[in-house]
Each structure stands twice: as C-alpha cells, then as structure tokens.
Amino acid sequence: MGTTRLETVPEPKYRHLKTVLSEALDSEFTVGEILPNERDLAARFGVARATLRQALEQLELEGRLQRRRGVGTTVAPPRVGVDVNPARHSWPGAPGDAWQAEDCQETVPPAAVARTLGTDTGRPVYAVQRVRMTHGQAVATETLYVPAASVPGMSGIETEAGAARGRAVLRELNRLELGGQERAVELGSARAEDARRLDRLPGAPVLVVTTRYLAAGGTAAVALSTYRADTCRLTFGDSAGVPLLAG
Amino acid sequence: MGTTRLETVPEPKYRHLKTVLSEALDSEFTVGEILPNERDLAARFGVARATLRQALEQLELEGRLQRRRGVGTTVAPPRVGVDVNPARHSWPGAPGDAWQAEDCQETVPPAAVARTLGTDTGRPVYAVQRVRMTHGQAVATETLYVPAASVPGMSGIETEAGAARGRAVLRELNRLELGGQERAVELGSARAEDARRLDRLPGAPVLVVTTRYLAAGGTAAVALSTYRADTCRLTFGDSAGVPLLAG
DNA sequence: GAGTGGTCTAGACCACACG
DNA sequence: GTGTGGTCTAGACCACTCT
Known part of the structure; x- marks a missing residue:
C-alpha cells in the first residue's frame, strides 16, 4: 500500500470526492450535461453508492448539480x-x-x-x-x-x-x-x-x-x-x- | 400488521420521524436538553440508524437541533x-x-x-x-x-x-x-x-x-x-x- | 476507557420518468 | 419495461470528548 496519511488530518472520502467532482465539473463538463448515473460513478471511484451520494448532495446544495428522480444528474446553470x-x-x-x-x-x-x-x-x-x-x-x-x-x-x-x-x-x-x-x-x-x-x-x-x-x-x-x-x-x-x- | 397505507402518498419513514421528533421537541423538551443517543433513538422508533440520522440532519438544518461529535444531540435555542x-x-x-x-x-x-x-x-x-x-x-x-x-x-x-x-x-x-x-x-x-x-x-x-x-x-x-x-x-x-x- | 456522533459498506427495494 | 435517483437496512470502524 505504500505510505498513506500524507495529510495531517485524513480527509473523509466523500469530501475528497466532492473536490475531485467539483474540479471535473469546472473543466470537463458544460451546463446541462448529464453525468453518469450514481452506480457507475460510485464504481468508477471505488466507493459505495451512499458515499458518492454524500458528495453529490453537497454539490447540489451549492447549486452545482441538479438531480431528478427518474431522469439523472445534470450540471446546473449558475444561480x-x-x-x-x-x-x-x-x-x-x-x-x-x-x-x-x-x-x-x-x-x-x-x-x-x-x-x-x-x-x-x-x-x-x-x-x-x-x-x-x-x-x-x-x-x-x-x-x-x-x-x-x-x-x-x-x-x-x-x-x-x-x-x-x-x-x-x-x-x-x-x-x-x-x-x-x-x-x-x-x-x-x-x-x-x-x-x-x-x-x-x-x-x-x-x-x-x-x-x-x-x-x-x-x-x-x-x-x-x-x-x-x-x-x-x-x-x-x-x-x-x-x-x-x-x- | 393491520391495514397500512392510510395516506394517499406513502410518506418516507424519515419524514414521518422528523414530524414526530419535531412535535416532541416542542412539547417534551427544553432548550439545551440532551436527547437520547442515535442508537437508542433508532431502536426506540424501530428504524435503522441511517434513517434516524436523515431526520436529525433536516432538523439540524432547520436550527432545531445541535449535534456535536463526542458530546451528543441537544435542543437548539431559537436562531x-x-x-x-x-x-x-x-x-x-x-x-x-x-x-x-x-x-x-x-x-x-x-x-x-x-x-x-x-x-x-x-x-x-x-x-x-x-x-x-x-x-x-x-x-x-x-x-x-x-x-x-x-x-x-x-x-x-x-x-x-x-x-x-x-x-x-x-x-x-x-x-x-x-x-x-x-x-x-x-x-x-x-x-x-x-x-x-x-x-x-x-x-x-x-x-x-x-x-x-x-x-x-x-x-x-x-x-x-x-x-x-x-x-x-x-x-x-x-x-x-x-x-x-x-x- | 466509555460513549458520542461521523463515515463507510454492500446490499435491497421503491417511486418516478421516459420511450 | 428499463433506467434513474430516493429510501432503507444492519452492520462496521473512526474521530472526538469527557471522565
């Protein structure tokens, strides 16, 4: 595994995920674009779906994402x-x-x-x-x-x-x-x-x-x-x- | 079990829990009082801890509760x-x-x-x-x-x-x-x-x-x-x- | 050390939108 | 019907506070 704990305080996974997703939204996505579904995203990042959802929830709270049941998760326009x-x-x-x-x-x-x-x-x-x-x-x-x-x-x-x-x-x-x-x-x-x-x-x-x-x-x-x-x-x-x- | 589904739309458990807790806060608790811990509360209401936490999170968002790790959950004073x-x-x-x-x-x-x-x-x-x-x-x-x-x-x-x-x-x-x-x-x-x-x-x-x-x-x-x-x-x-x- | 809330998992089923 | 996000479970371990 090599040395972990590079940081003084180990950051929770969902918070790191949020940072990664946030940067991806800025650089790789455009407003209105549909993200992969939650199961795929979770698998891609190697976390449980609940953990991924914790990150998505905060991004939605900040107005970065929009989620709709039966439809999917899209990149939200600016407020x-x-x-x-x-x-x-x-x-x-x-x-x-x-x-x-x-x-x-x-x-x-x-x-x-x-x-x-x-x-x-x-x-x-x-x-x-x-x-x-x-x-x-x-x-x-x-x-x-x-x-x-x-x-x-x-x-x-x-x-x-x-x-x-x-x-x-x-x-x-x-x-x-x-x-x-x-x-x-x-x-x-x-x-x-x-x-x-x-x-x-x-x-x-x-x-x-x-x-x-x-x-x-x-x-x-x-x-x-x-x-x-x-x-x-x-x-x-x-x-x-x-x-x-x-x- | 008797008849369930009394409502036209079945309400999620956590939302019903939130209502029940909210009313209990109004009538049976005073500001600053400590609630039972999450494991006890979940057992008391017969739900998983994660479900209880969903209700607590919303109540905290509304300024009704205050939760602190290592300490407990207390009734918050008015904003x-x-x-x-x-x-x-x-x-x-x-x-x-x-x-x-x-x-x-x-x-x-x-x-x-x-x-x-x-x-x-x-x-x-x-x-x-x-x-x-x-x-x-x-x-x-x-x-x-x-x-x-x-x-x-x-x-x-x-x-x-x-x-x-x-x-x-x-x-x-x-x-x-x-x-x-x-x-x-x-x-x-x-x-x-x-x-x-x-x-x-x-x-x-x-x-x-x-x-x-x-x-x-x-x-x-x-x-x-x-x-x-x-x-x-x-x-x-x-x-x-x-x-x-x-x- | 004991007790609390915070994080995380690996499932399952449900409600909803769309073709 | 199929795929999506929403809800729910029953565990586990971690970080923190207090004594």
Whole structure:
C-alpha cells in the first residue's frame, strides 16, 4: 500500500470526492450535461453508492448539480440573481411586481405571524398565495398574511376565494401608505406544499424571507416567502440594478 | 400488521420521524436538553440508524437541533437575529461595527471577486480576515478584499501582516466617501478554514453574503461573509431595529 | 476507557420518468 | 419495461470528548 496519511488530518472520502467532482465539473463538463448515473460513478471511484451520494448532495446544495428522480444528474446553470426589493417602498402587488396571485383564503396564521401582526392568535386573516416565476420556472412561493383591519374595503367584496380575490386584497392594500419594510432571511426546508409548487422534494433547502410591511405605526401585513436555495441568489441592491458577481 | 397505507402518498419513514421528533421537541423538551443517543433513538422508533440520522440532519438544518461529535444531540435555542446592516451607509470597520479584524494578507482574490473589483485577475489585493462574535460565539467569518488603489495611504505603512494591519486597511477605507452598497445572499457550504473558525464541520450549511462597496463610481471593496446557517437569521431592517418575528 | 456522533459498506427495494 | 435517483437496512470502524 505504500505510505498513506500524507495529510495531517485524513480527509473523509466523500469530501475528497466532492473536490475531485467539483474540479471535473469546472473543466470537463458544460451546463446541462448529464453525468453518469450514481452506480457507475460510485464504481468508477471505488466507493459505495451512499458515499458518492454524500458528495453529490453537497454539490447540489451549492447549486452545482441538479438531480431528478427518474431522469439523472445534470450540471446546473449558475444561480439566478433574484431581486428581493424589486419595487422599493411599495406594497406587494404594485405594478412591476414579479409575483402573481394564485389563491386567497381566510385562515388562522401561524402563531409567530399572529404575534407580529398584533392580531389575536386564532383569529383568521386573509392569506394570499403567490408564486414568483423566472424564465418560466417557479423560483419562489409566498403566503401574504393580511388582517381584515388592513383592508377595510374588502368587507363589501364577496368574490369566491381564488386568484381574483387575492388580487382584490392586494389592490386594497395598495391604498394604504407604506411606512417601511423589515426583512429577515434564514435557511429552512420546504414544506410539502411549497416543495410541490417549486418542483422539489419535501425537505429541500430553501431560503425563507420574512417581510414585515409597516403602515400607520403598526404591522399591516406579513409575507413568508420561500425561495429555492439551489437555484436562487437573493439580491438586495441599495443602488440601481447593477449585476453583482455575475460568475 | 393491520391495514397500512392510510395516506394517499406513502410518506418516507424519515419524514414521518422528523414530524414526530419535531412535535416532541416542542412539547417534551427544553432548550439545551440532551436527547437520547442515535442508537437508542433508532431502536426506540424501530428504524435503522441511517434513517434516524436523515431526520436529525433536516432538523439540524432547520436550527432545531445541535449535534456535536463526542458530546451528543441537544435542543437548539431559537436562531439569533443578526443585523447585516448594523451601520448603514458606512464602511466596514466604522465605529459600532460588530466585526473584529484578525489578519490581513496580500493575496490573489477569487476570479469572480477580481471581476467585480475591476482589477486584473491574478493581481493581489489586501484580504482582511474578520470574525463576528455574538454572545461569545463566532457566528460569521468574512474576507474583505480591498485593492491597493482604494487605500493609497497604505503604501507608506509597513506593519507586519496581522490584525493591526487589517485595522490599518479599514482605517484607510473609512477616509473614502461611500457611494452605496449592494448585497446578495445565497446558500453555501463552509470551507475547511471557515468551518474551523465557526466551530462546525467542513461542508456545514452557511449563508454567504456578498457585499459590494461602491465609491467614486467604482467598486472600492468586496466582502464575502459566511454566516452559520443553523444559528443565524439575517435581518435587513429598512427602519429602526424593531425585532422581527421573535419566536 | 466509555460513549458520542461521523463515515463507510454492500446490499435491497421503491417511486418516478421516459420511450 | 428499463433506467434513474430516493429510501432503507444492519452492520462496521473512526474521530472526538469527557471522565
């Protein structure tokens, strides 16, 4: 066997594999190209399939690979820059908004949301479901929670639940004066419903953006947006839209 | 065995396990409490250890659990809100900055950074290493890339490489007028060096924040910040620091 | 030394996409 | 039907922490 242990710390196989694969992706593959299947790759590197999969999983997490059951593993394109402030200082649903409303029910929001809204826990609010498309692909889903008090004009409108009703809520919201926004970003995993919409498996890593819309000194609405972490890079430009680190 | 397949879609074991564990965490455990070890838990639920681990991994990703080799699995505290705009419209290293400089070398930046800086690829720039501490814990590491052209005052200073030199670079940077900032957030995995500083294993999920500092129409500096995804919620307040979704 | 989580193996079967 | 990635098993050994 000769001398092993050339390094001070023996690196796990899957991590070394990841490095090798990563370099191969840079030099020998082009975007969209299909990799050999997992059984072949594992055999080629002389490791168990589970070990290979550990390397592939991390590369997928980093947005380098895309894996689809029944299809195969392909080289992923660079992440899409998605502006989270597309229309600064305006409400969701304002002209130019990248989202499209899909549905609207009256539901009891999660406790944390109710707390931020300042409504009683257990009290239903409008929940507008929206989807954000980029290049024909859904990159994010959102639930916008709007207490009835924020959209007094809705009390007279009695359309059936659905996209039309969602747009009506957004229209009413836009009548208010927007006092400010606060955002937070954290890592999460896709719930079953979101995963379906984003064409991913449940539990897939997502970037969860929480936005609080302020008006008249209070919280007029709260949005929970779920972005595909594998394909999206969220941008927060303080100045006009010059692309950031395009590579 | 009785009838199984009560659901339309048979849920994988690990996902069901995750739900069960998640509910148990909410109702039967307190923050910091140690869970039974993986072999016991797997036996208790009648699954293989690998299956249990799949559930634990997702819960750790969501910041619900913390696992440490040789120690055990504990219930994680809620994520810390970390303001990414602590001193708006000011340079890194300005008074009140949450970061502390640790080192400074002259190195060749990654190609993508060189492109953004507008320097020739292969040309060395100052690379200031910084760490962000919260409650005695390192929550983020950063490399700030500063071309020599942005800090002309440095040419005369000849301190040895190290924290002092890093502070000198920041001091020089603060003499410029800041034209604006642009930020991007994406998911990454910790490189070995960052993982060590953040007390995590290499490959651990991190939120990578890329900041571009603009001055005099060009890019004066680029920062690559790496936040622990398991413990951090990044906040981007547009208004003063009212806590967002404390739960 | 004892106990923990981390890595690894060599299988097996399942769910899904495509021709 | 065939091939793909996704799930699952029952082991084994390793690296680390604590006592």
